[in-house]
Amino acid sequence: MGKEYLGEFEELILTMVAALQDDAYGAAITDEIETRLKREVNLSAVHVTLYRLEDKGLIKSAMGGGTNERGGRRKRIYTITSAGMATLKMMKEARLDLWKLIPQLKISAS
């Protein structure tokens, strides 16, 4: 396959970048994970993962605008690349395939 293996956290971040589209940057992703998944993540961990994904060519970035809320600092907006999308899709399908292998649960009344 030659494809890079993605870790669970990496996959999560990649998905978030794809989902948040134009609003995908460090703090937003962290917030989103915290509110939706009720999961505490550290900002630095998100950043490091983003940089790593960018290195792998799964996402790309560009500087966005700054807001007052950020003390005037600009955001780095990430967008998913087609390679990233492909990887994501492939992983999803692989998982679905595996799901199908699990025998259907039979609920017996007795």
Next chain:
Amino acid sequence: MKEEIPGWLLKFLSLICPNNMLEEIEGDLIQKYNNDIRKVGERKAVRKLVWNALRFFRPGIILRNRFSTGLNFIDMLSNYWKIMVRNLMKHKVYSGINVFGLTIGITFAVMIGVFCWGELQVNKQLKDVDRLYIVERDMKDTSGMGFFAPTPIGRTLKEQYPTLVENYFRFYDRNIKVSKEDKHFVIQGIIGDSTFLTMFGLPVLYGDAKTALSKHHSVVITEKMAKQFFNRVDVVGETLTLTNGLREKKEVVITAVLEDLQRNSVTDLVGINAQYIVPLQDVRDFLLTDMQTLEDDFIITYLKLRPKAQLNDVQRAMSRWIKNNGSPQQKRVANLNLKSLKDYYLITQNGAAQKMIFILSGIACFILLLAIINFVNISIASATVRLKEIGVRKVIGGIRKQIIFQFLSESLIITVMAGLFAIGCYELLRPAFEGLLNVSLPVFWKLDITFWKWFVVALVLVGVMAGSYPAFFMSSYRVIESLKGKLKSAKEGLLFSKGLMTVQFLVAIFIFCCSIVITQQVSYFLEKDLGYDKSFVLTVSSVPRIWTDEGIRQMNLAKHEFLTSSHVESVSLSWEIPNGNNGDDVSLYRYGSDEDKSILMPLLKSDEDFDDVYKIKINEGEFFSEQNGSWKPNRIVINEATSKLLNLHVGDQARMRGTDTVFTVTGVVGDFNFFSLRDPVKPVVIMHPKDLHVYRFFSFRLKPGNLAESVEDVEKHWKKLFPEDPFDYAFMDDRLASLYKSEQQLKKASTLATGVMLMIVLIGVLGLVALNVAKRTKEIGVRKVLGASMLSIMTLFSKEYIRMILVAFALAVPSALYFVDSWLSGFAYRVTLHWWMFTLPGLGLLFVALGVVIIQSYKAASVNPVKSLRTE
């Protein structure tokens, strides 16, 4: 929304985050912070912020930093390297001179350094050395100091002043015959308290340090001794047999084995180098006195003070004890002093070790200085080439700092190279050096890390000094001047270089003079008429010590047996031999006069044949003559000095302080130098061993002839008489020579230093002249064309060297004279200074240096001017 993150956090972030990521990270942090303020309140938010920010200190962020330094730093360095290598290769001779000179200099300095380092490490092996003290006494009626303290003082101090004194250790030293089966050796040992191992924290290989000496008939030995007897080290539980003065054999059990001891002032006090210790409670077995007698006497005592104890308090306590509890003998002590073991070795014997270290490190510095001067001189002489390079560098945009860096690193690399060579040379020459100076030097790699640190520091220092001239001086030139490749004024550089050269000559002549005087003094020591004849005298130290009437009788029989040998002229039994070590001092006074008029003098013990063996002149009376069996007790022989001081003559009676015995003078001998020639002849009194029942040495006067054969013959008799005792012998000449060990060392070191210095100086002269000649090839050609003779050209070159050597000579002689004079003032007998001792070095240097100059300039002067004028 105005909440900002604290400044120090920003600083921290900018330190760890790569520049291109800093902004978004800061932004995200601030945004999160503001969110948190809304959600959880400010105080918690700040905490979260700090935590979040600190978490950015992780490899995923830090490793994204690009560590870049300047544009072409590496390229520049490689360029420096290339230029250096090219320069070294182009001028092989001069670079060779530089590296060679530095290598010799550093090698010698390293050897001296290692030696001095070893001297400074003495006693460092002892635990808590800064709290250890040796007790020294001042006697009321004697002038000298001694390291003997009243026996009970250590114990009482510990019992009565537990807040001052933590522990004590006392010992006697004894040479005892140790045997195991058929192996017999007379080995130096000590009889001491059981606190030995724990108090000094000596490294125990086998056995228990705490209990090793608490039982009777136990012994603790060193690794070396274990190997000597058993060829292995784990020998705890084995037994050894010690033979005491009554020829009684005592079986002792080895309870612990020590790692070989480094030099220290306990087991190696005054160089005894003891190899084993037996407990003091067995003192009866070896000293033939009991503990009770000892209590009233003196013993070598060490104290370990409590960390906060005051020296004064301890000393006051000791004086109080002497006054109240001391025996009559002990009350004669005027004062007890505590000497710290930390620097005891260095300052003892009037600081002999310290002086040696001082002189040697001075020599090492001088040698290094000479090597550095060579380096600097050659860089001055070849400055033209490098000046052009500097000019070009500056034109291209090099700044001064870079040029300084370049030249310093160049000289540093050469120094480090020389340093590495020097380590190699050190390892190669170590055995020779050890043999020559009679010291042991460790392998370089095994030296302490601190020594290595100093070594590196010294190397850097030498490198910086050597490279400082081109680095700081030449780099200060303006571009145009340096491009022209001329020193600002030819004189400036030359004057500096000449000054340095003169310093070299000065140092070389100075050391040369000193070395000659030291050599003369040492040979004077060995050749001076001592008042007795030391040649053909063989001394044996391993005489079985049976210190009783019976023993004396046995030894007398042995003497007769030895006399049957055709190689032996006469034999004498004595406690002392004239090697400077005597056992006791007594205060002698004329019978009937006041006790206060007594004079303290060494008491020698020898039998009636001592004067025959040593050919001592007898002025009056006889030397204990025992003819017709008319032996009488309590006879003494005195020397001329005593006779004059106390007005004693044959037949007169005298007494010694502390005893009631009346002694009769039977003879007066001429003065002879029993002690080293550092001191004037002392008054001495001699008693017969029969009165005291003690002896240590046999001295044989051998008949002239084949000495090796004679020794063999004596040994044959020895083996027959004393089959169980080893035959440890030495010729009197050698024993005497070892009396002047430190002077001998100094002599050899200074001779060696002189050789090394002359070599470095001459190499320097060689290089400089060669450079000069090469630079002035054209000038020589022009001069020749205009009619200059060979001679005039050669004088042209030699003139300046003659001038420099003369100046150096004029400065060196007074300083050498001053130094030598103060050195000689330490000796009672000194060699008379002659003018040749000072002119010889000057003239010698002059001739050798001129030889080098003339040979070099002859080559240049004899070249056909057509050729030399054509060179470019």
